Amino acid sequence: MTKNETMLNWVGQMRELVQPDQVVWIDGSEEQLEALRAKACKDGDLIKLNQEKLPGCYLHRTALNDVARVEARTFICTKKEEDAGPTNHWKEPAETYQMLYDIARDSYKGKTMYVIPYSMGPVTSPYAKVGIEVTDSIYVVLNMAIMTRVGKEVLAHFGDTSNDWVRGLHASCDIDEEKRYICHFPEDNTIISVNSGYGGNVLLGKKCFALRIASFQGKHEQWMAEHMLILGVENPKGEVKYITAAFPSACGKTNLAMLIPPEGYRRKGYKVWTVGDDISWMRKGPDGRLWAINPEKGFFGVAPGTNQKSNPNALATVQKGTIYTNVALNLDNDTVWWEGLDKNPPKNGVDWMGRSWDGTTAEEKGAHPNSRFTAPAENCPCISKEFSSPAGVPISAIIFGGRRQKTTPLVYQSRDWNHGVFVGSIMASETTAAATGQVGVVRRDPMAMLPFCGYHMGDYFAHWIEMGEILGDKAPKIFNVNWFRQDENGKFMWPGFGDNLRVLDWILERCENSVDARETPIGYLPYAKDINTEGLDIEQENLEKILTVDCDEWLGEAAAIEEFYQKFGNKLPNELKKQLAELKERLSK
Ligand code: GTP
Ligand code: SPV
Ligand code: MN
DSSP states (O other), rough: OOOHHHHHHHHHHHHHOOOSSSSEEOOOOHHHHHHHHHHHHHTTTTOOOOTTTTOEEEEOOOOOSSSBGGGGHHHHOOSSHHHHOTTTTEEOOHHHHHHHHHHHTTTTTSEEEEEEEEEEETTTTOOOOEEEEESSOHHHHHHHHHEEESSSHHHHHOOOOOOOOEEEEEEOOOOOOGGOOEEEEEGGGEEEEESSSSHHHHOOOIIIIIIHHHHHHHHTTTTTSHHHHHHHEEOSSEEEEEEEEEEEESSSEEEETTOOOOHHHHHHEEEEEEEEOEEEEEEETSSSEEEEEEOOOOEEOOOOOOOOOOHHHHHTHHHHHHEEEEEEEEEETEEEEESSEEEEESSSEEEETTTTTTTTTSSSSSSOOEEEEEEEEEGGBBBBBTOOOOOOOEEEEEEEOOOOOSSSSEEEESSHHHHHHHHHTTOEOOOTTTTTTOOSSSEEOGGGGGOOOOOOOHHHHHHHHHHHHHHHHSEEEEEEEEEEEEEEOOSSSSSGGGHHHHHHHHHHHHHTTTTTTTEEEEEOOOOGGSSSSSTTTHHHHHHTTTTOOOHHHHHHEEEHHHHHHTTGGGGHHHHHHHHHHHHHHHOOO
């Protein structure tokens, strides 16, 4: 499929290492993929679902010890430890290659080596980048074929001479937790993942390439790889404005990207278009503005909580051509179920662990909290017509946000770009099931990139500041949101989901200078009257509450930020130190 010697040589080396019985290049054809689906069903890796109700849909269960990303086993392997920074786990590259090769050696014996050429981004986009993943897992092949552009056309466009592509080796081995490693070598465009079969650890185009490796590339090539959704808001005049938003894992990116406008907005003609739900690659375009592409081609979304009311577009998207991972199976009709789908769990079911399960009586969950769907973006009823545009879309606003019961208001605008970088750098969120470990504890997660930045986060902040200089007055405006404020009874104070458009509306008005705001020590907040609450069931008092800034709470926050900032030592840009000092000063006044 290619004459590119850099590719052929590397694939040859990998073959030599892992010793497969045969090698199959993925050409991207439907016939080849269909044959692999059939083989996966025969081997027990996939379960074919009801093809009338869910055409082209399959269920997969991972090993019980392998259900989420494992940050403790994820490494950035740069020559100098300092270059990985204090927020990444680091390993020395030469030793680590050796260790990983020892683990992977001969591990494909009796198996097939699949070689997946893929493109992150529309194949002809000047912003796209190419990778090759070799894997022994058909599940990985089928997921990559949904999540990225794969096959012949990628190689044909890439050509036979360039060496600018990312190497990715995945070896399932024994799914041994003790020998699980997800290692990145940003200095030589290489990723090696062993002993896992879970999405975020093994779909190497996604977090490994499109964030960890790409963030490193972006630093050196003056662009940005971010953990952000991309959406377009169309107003009644038919104008579309694009927004990106960075929220940590399982904090609402997919939901926001696909939101359905509240009734009043719909009547007026507002529409929301999805460009991406997880990752955004951005650079300065020919007109000086910041332009974004979604490097992916599908959605690897959280299943639990997805329903007709919370996210009808996602639900419509997963009705065909979808692979479900770790959800419950209904044996009566070969369909799937997860917590929060509807009030009718299967009586005759199988839970995510493969045990027989009666959802009407069982106390335990049917689907894992981090169970997922892999679905083609083209299925999505609100997919943007710019989805495959090689140039991407121009960005008006960048939003940061996290899951905070307290302190952080519903929305605020930063004072300017550098203050916006500060706002992103101090992001914090309660942890979720998307990564293994304790759930619900507040941790700092700058720009939602803590687990995904492929280099020193102090340098990453400096890169953000530099991008602001490059973009000048054409830079997007920066905001922060929090959909997750709770009252004393633990009840969400903001309805969220579709109603979040009311906040996006204010954000876009701010971008056009068409609405006033209230200056507070943390930034500009809306006047309650400027949030459109037509048709919304919210008490005025609650709205006021989530639009206030409690200076004492924020002084506590400032102290926590100061402590967090100490990690970065002399790599912390002076600009951010200055921003923190100024925040403290404004709060104490
Ligand atoms: P990753 O795929 O892990 O990056 O997650 P994500 O950021 O795309 O999160 P997703 O949209 O899948 O949402 C995760 C969880 O947050 C789901 O359980 C949603 O129901 C919940 N959620 C999303 N939006 C809102 C909201 O506006 N309000 C509330 N209360 N919950 C929300
Ligand atoms: C996330 O955890 O942010 C995800 C899922 O989008 S994974 O691909 O597992 O990283
Ligand atoms: Mn994500």
